[in-house]
Amino acid sequence: MAASSASRNQVWVGTETGILKGVDLQRKQATNFTATGQPQREAAVSALCWGAGGETQILVGCTDLTVKRFCTEKGAFQGQSKLITCVDSGVLRVWHGDEKETLSDPLLELRVGPGVCRMRQDPARPHVVATGGKENVLKVWDLQGSEEPLFRAKNVRNDWLDLRVPIWDQDIHFIPGSQKLVTCTGYHQVRVYDPASPQRRPVLEATYGEYPLTAMTLTPGGNSVIVGNTHGQLAEIDFRQGRLLGCLKGLAGSVRGLQCHPSKPLLASCGLDRVLRIHRIRNPRGLEHKVYLKSRLNCLLLSGREDWEDKLEEPQEPSEEPSKDPEVDELWASLEAAAKRKLPRADPTLWAAGTQKRKKCPRAVSS
Amino acid sequence: MAKTGEKSGGSGKKTLKRKATVEEPEEGTVTGDGATQGGVQPPKATAFPPGFSISEIKNKQRRHLMFTRWKQQQRKEKLAAKKKLKKERDALGDKAPPKPIPKTIDNQRVYDETTVDPNDEEVAYDEATDEFAPYFNRETSPKILITTSDRPHGRTVKLCQQLSTVIPNSHVYYRRGLALKKIIPQCISRDFTDLMVINEDRKTPNGLILSHLPNGPTAHFKMSSVRLRKEIKRRGKDPTEHIPEIILNNFTTRLGHSIGRMFASLFPHNPQFIGRQVATFHNQRDYIFFRFHRYIFKSEKKVGIQELGPRFTLKLRSLQKGTFDSKYGEYEWVHKPREMDTSRRKFHL
Numbered sequence: 001m002a003a004s005s006a007s008r009n010q011v012w013v014g015t016e017t018g019i020l021k022g023v024d025l026q027r028k029q030a031t032n033f034t035a036t037g038q039p040q041r042e043a044a045v046s047a048l049c050w051g052a053g054g055e056t057q058i059l060v061g062c063t064d065l066t067v068k069r070f071c072t073e074k075g076a077f078q079g080q081s082k083l084i085t086c087v088d089s090g091v092l093r094v095w096h097g098d099e100k101e102t103l104s105d106p107l108l109e110l111r112v113g114p115g116v117c118r119m120r121q122d123p124a125r126p127h128v129v130a131t132g133g134k135e136n137v138l139k140v141w142d143l144q145g146s147e148e149p150l151f152r153a154k155n156v157r158n159d160w161l162d163l164r165v166p167i168w169d170q171d172i173h174f175i176p177g178s179q180k181l182v183t184c185t186g187y188h189q190v191r192v193y194d195p196a197s198p199q200r201r202p203v204l205e206a207t208y209g210e211y212p213l214t215a216m217t218l219t220p221g222g223n224s225v226i227v228g229n230t231h232g233q234l235a236e237i238d239f240r241q242g243r244l245l246g247c248l249k250g251l252a253g254s255v256r257g258l259q260c261h262p263s264k265p266l267l268a269s270c271g272l273d274r275v276l277r278i279h280r281i282r283n284p285r286g287l288e289h290k291v292y293l294k295s296r297l298n299c300l301l302l303s304g305r306e307d308w309e310d311k312l313e314e315p316q317e318p319s320e321e322p323s324k325d326p327e328v329d330e331l332w333a334s335l336e337a338a339a340k341r342k343l344p345r346a347d348p349t350l351w352a353a354g355t356q357k358r359k360k361c362p363r364a365v366s367s
Numbered sequence: 368m369a370k371t372g373e374k375s376g377g378s379g380k381k382t383l384k385r386k387a388t389v390e391e392p393e394e395g396t397v398t399g400d401g402a403t404q405g406g407v408q409p410p411k412a413t414a415f416p417p418g419f420s421i422s423e424i425k426n427k428q429r430r431h432l433m434f435t436r437w438k439q440q441q442r443k444e445k446l447a448a449k450k451k452l453k454k455e456r457d458a459l460g461d462k463a464p465p466k467p468i469p470k471t472i473d474n475q476r477v478y479d480e481t482t483v484d485p486n487d488e489e490v491a492y493d494e495a496t497d498e499f500a501p502y503f504n505r506e507t508s509p510k511i512l513i514t515t516s517d518r519p520h521g522r523t524v525k526l527c528q529q530l531s532t533v534i535p536n537s538h539v540y541y542r543r544g545l546a547l548k549k550i551i552p553q554c555i556s557r558d559f560t561d562l563m564v565i566n567e568d569r570k571t572p573n574g575l576i577l578s579h580l581p582n583g584p585t586a587h588f589k590m591s592s593v594r595l596r597k598e599i600k601r602r603g604k605d606p607t608e609h610i611p612e613i614i615l616n617n618f619t620t621r622l623g624h625s626i627g628r629m630f631a632s633l634f635p636h637n638p639q640f641i642g643r644q645v646a647t648f649h650n651q652r653d654y655i656f657f658r659f660h661r662y663i664f665k666s667e668k669k670v671g672i673q674e675l676g677p678r679f680t681l682k683l684r685s686l687q688k689g690t691f692d693s694k695y696g697e698y699e700w701v702h703k704p705r706e707m708d709t710s711r712r713k714f715h716l
Contacts, residue, residue: 017489017492017493017496019489032489038492039489039492039493041496186695211694212695214697230695230696230697230698231701232698232701232703249706252700252701252703252707253697253698253699253700253701254688254697254698254699272688272698272700273699273700274481274621292480292481294487294489294490294493294621295489295493296493296699
């Protein structure tokens, strides 16, 4: 029963107590999943993303430097797969892990600078990642290429008092259909960068509110982003013109996670006020669902399925293997990105991730 | 309140002739008819068109008259209904149905889904490992720093002094225009566990910022109804140095629990019952009332209390996750009046 209900969950939320919650909006129920059966505050979930194979697997990044894989069909945590990880101190590593091997060598390691707040993989070109953070300017890296970033942004000009404008990139997104990136900063700015143009400074800058923007997501329409700040205000900003399209009400605490459905006008938001909310973005703009989940919520994942409103049948057999990609991209297509935030300095010894017990690796790894 | 239909001529009240106005299409005055009915009946009954309201009469005196007449009639009817009900209850005796409970806003409170269930494990784990865990596990004992906004006036200074007698192990310092963000690291290095800042506006205290120190949440309250000791009538003598007991009433929701724990962590664990002093934080309809009393048990069931100490009312404005950082901090709960205060029966604490 747990298996079938796990696949029925439409939103997955990670909390500060280390619990992964699957929320079924049809029945307004939440089910808790923990790796060890007990919640652990040290293993707070700080990042979630979909694993390989459609949306059957979730990669869970925790603050204790582990990445766990969670299978939605079976409702259990499992071993590790290939992934890209980046920690707060700026060490970005690409792992090649197997089911059986608990230890893996990083295939590639890069130093992206301290204070990284966000690392994002381009969904169109899986070998390209962008990183940015506090006093860490936006950089776009090619994991196949050299040690130098593909694109390194430049800070804006000094402001009207001739003071340097501080940098604090909180969230980055790649705009589909072009090479542009959009970021939101802790100084309440939304900026668009274009690596294709010779200008390294932002192409467009818009501001919203007076509080740090903590989360951002692209809307299905393609022209706007929705940002959330630490006061619980959500706003839709058009990044072509740089103007505010509208706001969404309801949140009482800092917004930690935002995600839009790829085709429907639905937005899921979670924050420190312990409630998961689903808003409808257009016609009419308003709150659809609200679910109280008892711990502070850190991040969320929204299922991109189309059949939200229909009743799901019991799954008869496990999902099929995804089709193979062309050879050139095969390795990179199966890589998943898991960005970790707010971690202590990564020490050179390697922690084997994925299995339920954390084991220290038998051989030391040179960084 | 529109009194439609005919009025029977009130006892002895004259029915004045009215000017025909536009609002009264059908002038039902039948003065003539009344006269023909004979002197026994009161002069006339003015017939009003249906849908007529007293407030449509333009003449103020007449309108007032009609209204008082209507009001008296309402009172009579109400009294009669009450008497009838009482008679019926007496007649039934023991078999009478129980009296209905009057509806109050507290009765009608909308059930809050964040109300904490005492058996809930997840919330219990969350509370056992939150920022107040060191206090509740008896690893730290509270040490409070009380200060004000810059250049406080007399009332605020006196309130700080009185608060420091109420809260054990607290120290009052004059705020020499220092920034809170600079004070906080110094407090942490001197082992303070809490920082209380009383904000003042126009010579009266009106706000309270309570920050739990190592990295704990910061609550910002609106303070009102402040009464210093000399303004409290029938109060007892000044409080002694004994550690008081604490009463936290009615903090039911998850947010209420956090705030309740914050207040509890201000006082040391071991109340000295010899002192017979008690500090109460009573939450009702999102307002938190602080009182400080001395009690004495006159017998098993009867207690006498004397109010000592200052009294004030708090209302939570925001709860922020780290120590005081209003610009870049992350807020766990912010009071938004236009979104949250739409229903009179919904409360958050």
